[in-house]
Amino acid sequence: MKSFYHGKKKFPFQLLLMLTLIFFGFEATAQDRIVSGTVKDEAGAPLPGVNIKIKGTSTGTITNFDGQFKLAVDDPATSIIFSFMGFEPQEMVVGQNKSFDITLVESTELLSEIVVVGYGTQKKENLTGAIGVVTPDKDVGNQAVTNTEAMLQGRIAGVQLTQSGGKPGGGAEIIIRGNGTLNNSSPLVLIDGVPGSMQDILPSDIESISVLKDAASASIYGTRAANGVILVTTKSGGTTEKLKVNYNAYAGLQKATVLPDFLDSWDYMTLKNEASINAGRSPIYTDEEIAIAREGSDPYRYGNTDWADETFKDGAFFQNHQLSLSQKVGKTQYMASLGYLDQKGIMYGTSAERINYRLNMKSDLGKGFKFGANFFGAIKKSEASADTDDQGVMRLIANSSPLVPVFNQDGSWGSASGNPFEINTKNPLFYATEASRQHNNSNKTTINPYLEFNPIDGLTFKTNFSYSFTQGLNKAHKHTFQLTDNDGNDSDISRVQNSLQDVSNTYETVQWENTANYNKKFGRHGINVLVGTTMNSYAHRWSKVRVTDLPSNDLGQIGAGSNAVVDGTFNESRLLSLFSRFQYNFDDRYLFEANIRQDGSSKFPANNRFALFPALSAGWIFSNESFLKGSEFLSFGKVRANWGQLGNDKIGYYPYSQTYTPTDGYPIDGSTINNGGLAVTDLANPDIKWETTTSYGIGADLGFWDDLITVTADYFVKDTDDILLKLPIPGATGVSNPAFQNAGRVKNTGWELAVNHFNKVGESGFEYNIGFNITNIKNEIISMQGETQYPNNRQVNMEGHPIGSFFGYNNTGIYRTEEDLEKYPYIDGQTPQLGDLIYQDINGDGVINDEDRTIIGNPNPEYMYGINMGVAYKGFDLKVFFQGVQNVDIYSSATGHHSGSGNNLMNWTTDWLDRWTPENQDATMPRLGNVNNEQISSFWVQDASYFRLKNIELGYNFNQSVCKKLKLQSLRIYANSTNPLTWSKLEHWDPERYASQSRNEAYPQTTTLTFGTNIIF
């Protein structure tokens, strides 16, 4: 039978190099003669530990440290198979030869079959837990990802990734198998075992990414694993003496996927007047003013500015270069890489640069010892407006009157129109660019030396040390200015005091891990035992200095200012752990695995400091049973089941200690502040303990028709108990920030399905593949001790409902007739008018009040999916990747979308032309100007489901003759586009955004078009 995952391959891969040296010698029986030889790599270096097996038997041996072997065979017709991790296997017929010199060729598709698991690797077909794998080179291609985590989007069932938008230097939010906690739900990212962030790595340095989705696979990481674990494995050093140079570069343009379509100024004026009158105020604009705006006869006083269009550019440039070198020199392998990303933002005034570097080296010291060290880091710089407080530029775009010109006639910044109502228009383009500057710089370095020792076959010790240091500096510089109207008179837009703030953050992570791993096969019984320890410490130092009154806006250093305000903290947490794993494999049919980890954490009081996290899983490869062997239809079949527990300790540093927090100062003598006060501002809980996630599930992996079609299906339950909650406390307590309590329970139930098909059409050279994955997740808060939590005025955490559900009145329509006014009750004490929103009287008491609030939307997507397609013909290849989410709601109010009851400069989207008026009674939008239409209600909830062409890439690989002429190993050119097409009901704004982002103020997502090349020397 063929292996499951890759029909192209004809041999079973082995486990991790150090774990796969299997004893066969004991089983050798009397043989007729001995054959011997040496196994070398392409560069001629001897390969120790190569697995040599007589075909069709379990008889075999391995090469010694000099690559030599001896093997007894009884029949010249015998075939011998040489296999070694990282190399293509070779089969030889013994014939009459007594001596063999074998050269093994480096394999290019290695990790597709060997899966990186916690503290080791495993054959994919022997996995008993739920692990998703992405191999960037193969799966992702040259998708223009400016943040490395974006590569995971839509690739793995059960992994929800939301990009924060196209802001240069922006990140993404990853949720694995549903949101299991009301606290920080981001997964643990380990880079070659070292805690870090995916932003620290260059996409092209990544060999593989394993996402440990269930407790069975993640519990070996204990308390840090409740939100899932992402294991990133970087490429190892070269295996040949020949230097391999790989250069990949692309450059292209970005633009917003969609920008809001706001009202023209004359429509804006008409609607503002209507809203003002309805709200009981006087109209703002005269008919003459509206006519001037419509005619465009006075563009600097009554203009028609499209602020969205003015603040964003079409075609922001970005470029990315990645260069890597790899080689084997003597007994040392290395890989070095350097990457550079330069991204101008689509919003004026935003940009980012990033440099990534890496050196991976590993040396064979002999006598079973290997020493290696990884050294890597990232230098990041980004720039944006510093006016982000409560009036970020995104909000200003919607809150600025279109009457105001970008520039006055004399070229100065516009900030007022001809109407005094607009003397305080914060020009968004000015605020985005000249009003202030924010520079974020960070520099992160990690050094990760390790030592391996395998004294006897199958036994490996490893000690792995890492130290990461991050220095971040955030500089926010707000300038003084005075803007004017078109006549040169000062407007109310000014800043009379400039300020400069330096925030410095340093993070230090130290981790030391020691593991011992023993791997052995006794006949049909295979076992693997792992024991290990971890010590981990994390320290964060924060300091802030803010000064004002710098004598010039050009001065950018703290020393130039006065009125210094300083602040700083230092926090540390530590972790001490013991862990063990036992795996048993009977005849590649029955698989069993047990994990246990004990964690001790400084974050908890001494009485609750230690916790135990067990996990069990089992699998049955039924296709290896005799009754199914040789089945044409079913080439592979496995069922598996798992159960395990995980912890979560992302709750700050000392939540058990009741501290007195510094408050702002008070000038008791009327003129000076010596220091602030001390008061309890956050309550502590001395009995705090871990959140525990119990996860269990079943799954199946199937292959059909020689694995032409493969299917993976999973059903899972993720049940998190003792969730640390800040349950709302009465204001009468006098403290605004409640203590964490182990009070909540959240359950995620779901299923995942992935189907893949790969085929080569005869010898035509035409290849294609198509893959599809879909995840369904139901999120439910099981218990909150009867309490209800309101994270903000529109969301609720309530028992029996998903986390963060939207909560408010259910809007059932608009009062359109006098009968409606009679029939539907209204808000207590208020009288509705025609055109107002009707709210459902849930409890039927004839009045609308807080009792009638109900769940009106779910911000957690019910379905997420990805579709992957690829075709290749001769040198051409095309990759197409679609991604989407279904049944997810957003709350869309305030920015561009509001009742008009406020007396402000907020514009509307063009949808609001269809508001209710006596002349337009069939309107979709309510009457303007009634504050009661702005009550939290389902009217403002919108379906943000989307389906988008996430990435499309067309590439051409030049054939060998061209490459030879150019003295290259390979040459590829490609064109790539991300987000070129989106289907969504949501208009004006991109549907992809964080659930917490409800005011339509997210930096827009981008569509990119890039051209690139990949050259290997």
Place this chain on the structure above:
Amino acid sequence: MKKAIITLLGAACFSCSNYLDLQDNNTLNQDSFWQTEDHLHLAVTAAYESLTPEELYGRGIRDLDCISDNGYNEWTWMNYWDISVGQHHPATDRIGWVWNDNYKGIRRANEILDNAPGMSIDAKVRDTAIGEALFLRALFYNNLSMLFNNVPLILKVVSPEEARIEKSPKEEVVAQVIDDLTRAIDMLPEKGEAVGKINKYAALALRARVYLFNEQWENAMKDCEEVMNSGKYSLLDDYATLFSAEGQNSIESIFSVQFISNMRSGEMFSGTYKKQPQSHFSVLPNLVHDYYTKNGVKAEDDPEATPFSTWTHENGLPKSETELAEEGLSIYDYWAEFTNRDPRLDVTILRGGEPWVDQAKWDNSVKATGYGIQKYIRKEVGLYTDGDRNFMVLRYADVLLMYAEAKNELSGPSGDVFNALNQVRRRVGMPDFDGSMGQDDLRNEIRHERRVELALEGLRYFDELRWKTAKDDFENKVIFHERTFNESKHYWWPIPQTEMDRNPNLSQNSGW
């Protein structure tokens, strides 16, 4: 070799559990705090600091005037609009903010009251701190009892569970406030060691206010007398100076909340833009029209004056120059009319045509009502939300007016009453009160005097609530816009919905 590696693995042993013992060294905790005088000083600073948020003396108390008949705030997000037109409800955010901030101050006071008595430090320092904490707790509870009537009475540091108690009736809350102030008067020094500190007379004046607000006339009168007889306070000569930088912590100030700029301790009530002061706040024509002429009578009754109604639209909005010209009137005559009024009008409000910042003639079309606020406002564009003006919570003129009101209610007009009232009038050059008035007429005049003397200082709303005159004054007399004042529930605020959600023992106030 194996041995070495086993040792290596064993190195990360669990015996070294000290590794996991970390201390938060950023600040003091329950065990290390409350040891020294410095610690107590930090706690007291935090208690004073709780006076300063936007919702309280940083701006909000003054802004209560815009839910009275003095002011108008159309910025819906600030929530004053909803309250002024009677559209507020338990979930109106500002109601919750005000509730929470007063209780925050109460907790900080309770921290001191719970912990200071056990500290072995200088007794005088300790008693002063306790007296200050009692004063502050009383001030916050007085705010709560005036706005909400019945509120949970929390008199020690409480856990969230302990805070889930039923409301106490208003009488009980007031009795506690009086009790706290009585203790504070005993413990506080005659004179604070620094200008911003609470002293005995601040506690007396506050107790007078609480007595007055709760119609205990005799007690109110006595406390006022004690302040008046102390000789420590008097009226500042110039009314305008009182609200300027020079007038801070003057001889008239009995208790002022202190603010300074640039040190995260600024206020938000005094800032101005080039085009207008306090852009959220318009002054209602009602207040402008209510000031007497220089002759001490209503403009309608003064042959030497023209009522403002001549110059304004029906809703009180002043007519523009063009509109007046069409009627054959000159805007200069209208402007001149302001000099014919009680000088306090000019100090308190900003009218069109008055010089403002760099405008020779202020363009009042930026204000919905045509009038801006001028009292306390800085005359130059500065840090708009980080101001350095102190806010007078209790000043001597208020004590005089309280005395007059209490004594008139208690025993009718008398020389003492007129003497106190006339001091307030004479300071601004207004004629004396008509000494022949009866008790009822004088009551109305005292109420009028309080309005014009204390306008835009955050007292009008409280006064209207206690006089039970708000229906007429807010709903009927405000001409600029429509207001609803429902007497069955608008004399007190609803308990915030968030608080109802979080405390099952709490019942909603009647009418809500």
